[in-house]
Amino acid sequence: xxxxxxxxxxxxxxxxxxxxxxxxxxxxxxxxxxxxxxxxxxxxxxxxxxxxxxxxxxxxxxxxxxxxxxxxxxxxxxxxxxxxxxxxxxxxxxxxxxxxxxxxxxxxxxxxxxxxxxxxxxxxxxxxxxxxxxxxxxxxxxxxxxxxxxxxxxxxxxxxxxxxxxxxxxxxxxxxxxxxxxxxxxxxxxxxxxxxxxxxxxxxxxxxxxxxxxxxxxxxxxxxxxxxxxxxxxxxxxxxxxxxxxxxxxxxxxxxxxxxxxxxxxxxxxxxxxxxxxxxxxxxxxxxxxxxxxxxxxxxxxxxxxxxxxxxxxxxxxxxxxxxxxxxxxxxxxxxxxxxxxxxxxxxxxxxxxxxxxxxxxxxxxxxxxxxxxxxxxxxxxxxxxxxxxxxxxxxxxxxxxxxxxxxxxxxxxxxxxxxxxxxxxxxxxxxxxxxxxxxxxxxxxxxxxxxxxxxxxxxxxxxxxxxxxxxxxxxxxxxxxxxxxxxxxxxxxxxxxxxxxxxxxxxxxxxxxxxxxxxxxxxxxxxxxxxxxxxxxxxxxxxxxxxxxxxxxxxxxxxxxxxxxxxxxxxxxxxxxxxxxxxxxxxxxxxxxxxxxxx
Amino acid sequence: xxxxxxxxxxxxxxxxxxxxxxxxxxxxxxxxxxxxxxxxxxxxxxxxxxxxxxxxxxxxxxxxxxxxxxxxxxxxxxxxxxxxxxxxxxxxxxxxxxxxxxxxxxxxxxxxxxxxxxxxxxxxxxxxxxxxxxxxxxxx
Numbered sequence: 220x221x222x223x224x225x226x227x228x229x230x231x232x233x234x235x236x237x238x239x240x241x242x243x244x245x246x247x248x249x250x251x252x253x254x255x256x257x258x259x260x261x262x263x264x265x266x267x268x269x270x271x272x273x274x275x276x277x278x279x280x281x282x283x284x285x286x287x288x289x290x291x292x293x294x295x296x297x298x299x300x301x302x303x304x305x306x307x308x309x310x311x312x313x314x315x316x317x318x319x320x321x322x323x324x325x326x327x328x329x330x331x332x333x334x335x336x337x338x339x340x341x342x343x344x345x346x347x348x349x350x351x352x353x354x355x356x357x358x359x360x361x362x363x364x365x366x367x368x369x370x371x372x373x374x375x376x377x378x379x380x381x382x383x384x385x386x387x388x389x390x391x392x393x394x395x396x397x398x399x400x401x402x403x404x405x406x407x408x409x410x411x412x413x414x415x416x417x418x419x420x421x422x423x424x425x426x427x428x429x430x431x432x433x434x435x436x437x438x439x440x441x442x443x444x445x446x447x448x449x450x451x452x453x454x455x456x457x458x459x460x461x462x463x464x465x466x467x468x469x470x471x472x473x474x475x476x477x478x479x480x481x482x483x484x485x486x487x488x489x490x491x492x493x494x495x496x497x498x499x500x501x502x503x504x505x506x507x508x509x510x511x512x513x514x515x516x517x518x519x520x521x522x523x524x525x526x527x528x529x530x531x532x533x534x535x536x537x538x539x540x541x542x543x544x545x546x547x548x549x550x551x552x553x554x555x556x557x558x559x560x561x562x563x564x565x566x567x568x569x570x571x572x573x574x575x576x577x578x579x580x581x582x583x584x585x586x587x588x589x590x591x592x593x594x595x596x597x598x599x600x601x602x603x604x605x606x607x608x609x610x611x612x613x614x615x616x617x618x619x620x621x622x623x624x625x626x627x628x629x630x631x632x633x634x635x636x637x638x639x640x641x642x643x644x645x646x647x648x649x650x651x652x653x654x655x656x657x658x659x660x661x662x663x664x665x666x667x668x669x670x671x672x673x674x675x676x677x678x679x680x681x682x683x684x685x686x687x688x689x690x691x692x693x694x695x696x697x698x699x700x701x702x703x704x705x706x707x708x709x710x711x712x713x714x715x716x717x718x719x720x721x722x723x724x725x726x727x728x729x730x731x732x733x734x735x736x737x738x739x740x741x742x743x744x745x746x747x748x749x750x751x752x753x754x755x756x757x758x759x760x761x762x763x764x765x766x767x768x769x770x771x772x773x774x775x776x777x778x779x780x781x782x783x784x785x786x787x788x789x790x791x792x793x794x795x796x797x798x799x800x801x802x803x804x805x806x807x808x809x810x811x812x813x814x815x816x817x818x819x
Numbered sequence: 820x821x822x823x824x825x826x827x828x829x830x831x832x833x834x835x836x837x838x839x840x841x842x843x844x845x846x847x848x849x850x851x852x853x854x855x856x857x858x859x860x861x862x863x864x865x866x867x868x869x870x871x872x873x874x875x876x877x878x879x880x881x882x883x884x885x886x887x888x889x890x891x892x893x894x895x896x897x898x899x900x901x902x903x904x905x906x907x908x909x910x911x912x913x914x915x916x917x918x919x920x921x922x923x924x925x926x927x928x929x930x931x932x933x934x935x936x937x938x939x940x941x942x943x944x945x946x947x948x949x950x951x952x953x954x955x956x957x958x959x
Contacts, residue, residue, distance in 0.1 A: 355837075358893075359896070360834075360946065361949070364834065379879050380894070413949055413952070413953065
């Protein structure tokens with residue numbers, strides 16, 4: 220299985236429609252166009268031989284590489300160092316803001332000679348539709364057009380390109396100060412490649428830098444770890460689909476939770492839970508526009524009717540709000556380092572996960588308080604949801620971790636049902652909005668008492684995963700964070716101690732014990748980064764501030780060279796699972812904010 | 820020796836022939852002559868008359884005017900078309916930079932060729948339009 224870069228050896232660029240993963244070796248190994256959930260065109264990260272790639276790198280070994288972002292932007296720089304010279308590639312996708320025109324999804328690679336002389340090679344091997352479609356390559360005088368049955372791309376450059384199988388390649392030499400630019404964009408079938416002038420690409424570069432810096436300037440965060448917090452915010456923004464305001468959980472599919480394992484899922488969708496948490500994190504930093512866009516998206520979801528559905532929302536949607544996410548496998552792809560199957564679509568979409576309403580109403584509450592007051596229609600929709608929770612909270616579901624081993628009465632699902640009703644009451648009280656408060660309060664208190672009696676395990680002296688087990692679950696770390704329990708409550712402190720003993724390994728947190736609580740899936744998994752950040756916050760709120768700070772600092776060492784995280788961390792510190800993952804980054808923001816405030 | 824199928828496949832890579840079917844490409848491969856030129860050779864000379872239309876299938880040439888190389892052309896490009904269409908002398912030297920293979924359409928056959936292949940004529944027109952736009956980005 221040679222030839223695969225570690226997952227963490229990638230950076231990410233994007234245009235708020237889609238992203239590309241750029242390896243430290245200068246290879247774009249993942250790119251779906253025109254949107255996050257479109258079929259891949261470069262998918263070497265899932266199959267080195269069949270997936271397709273787009274690489275710009277020194278023509279001859281040996282060379283070493285460094286990768287960084289232009290400060291405060293999502294413009295990525297990959298640098299190459301050789302005994303003869305230094306060169307770098309600036310990768311970026313301009314954010315097009317004009318609506319109604321064909322979006323070009325320009326992926327621009329500017330290659331610059333820095334020191335000495337450097338000979339570089341470009342190799343581009345597109346493989347359309349996850350490598351299932353053939354394409355034709357047409358040569359013009361300013362580049363080539365790749366024509367597949369569903370989409371055409373053009374690679375434009377003044378340099379002469381040579382055929383190389385179904386792709387093209389070229390070699391070129393740069394002296395200090397010289398540059399070569401390659402523009403890959405979506406084009407109509409009859410397109411004729413054009414020559415981009417140096418002025419034009421420089422303007423695109425400066426415009427992209429300016430866009431990201433202008434966006435980040437809205438942040439009000441001035442605390443410790445500002446660079447990490449801001450990198451997380453920039454990453455969350457990159458995972459936003461600007462036409463609808465939806466946020467994907469991660470831009471990749473099937474990067475494995477264990478190398479060689481089968482826990483490989485498609486995360487290029489919008490989970491209500493993850494998106495709500497993301498909005499929460501962005502609002503904390505002062506980004507209100509994203510919250511408003513997401514609220515619009517959400518209002519549309521509330522107002523549509525899904526055939527045969529009785530619950531107000533599905534747990535996840537596609538980025539346009541579609542709810543048919545049929546799961547299928549792609550057996551022709553071997554998967555990252557042989558981790559099959561590769562899946563597209565997501566079969567968990569039909570699950571019942573009662574917690575989503577809690578995260579959702581919490582984000583509406585925060586938007587109402589810190590963003591813009593919600594309008595009548597949103598409030599009416601919300602009232603329907605609360606009434607639905609009042610009727611349905613007391614049933615088994617699949618839970619936050621989307622287990623496929625059958626429904627249970629999960630403590631976390633109850634906890635978030637409590638949050639949903641409690642926050643709705645707060646909005647009604649604060650705004651004087653009409654609501655059946657007596658009924659809502661009775662529901663809220665009923666949930667509370669049930670958690671305290673059935674979710675609490677007296678022998679374990681801890682809150683447990685569900686009502687029929689003594690297994691611990693890291694999701695209950697949110698109890699003090701959502702203000703269900705006081706951070707120093709006796710029951711809570713003993714739960715925290717139990718979690719520290721059983722789920723924490725060298726400061727990293729497992730979400731639950733798979734052996735003790737079979738989840739209907741085969742294989743192992745690493746520690747869950749979001750759980751570690753929740754743990755940090757729970758420690759800090761419990762007054763164990765020094766410990767919280769140390770765990771947080773240790774956790775920062777597991778970020779990659781750019782400050783990016785995937786979903787999980789393996790035993791030797793390697794990134795596992797889809798990458799980069801919104802859930803982890805939003806939890807980092809929340810934990811940093813919490814500790815910084817407590818440190819004063 | 821390349822088969823007719825190989826030749827058609829090579830022609831099919833060229834942007835000017837992007838809209839032709841496989842049968843049309845095979846007919847074209849049989850109809851057109853392909854010539855090779857070594858590196859350094861001057862394929863056309865400024866002021867020359869009656870040269871023909873050249874479509875590059877492989878290699879690279881420099882476009883030289885008054886001893887100054889203005890641009891290079893590679894696979895998928897063509898040259899000599901202005902001279903053929905207007906019946907006027909060539910305005911630039913074309914010098915081979917990397918071993919060149921190109922289709923050559925003699926001037927007396929150029930008009931018939933273009934009328935027989937309107938899809939090719941349309942593509943050439945598009946490419947000329949792109950050249951004009953590159954010279955003057957404001958031109959409409």
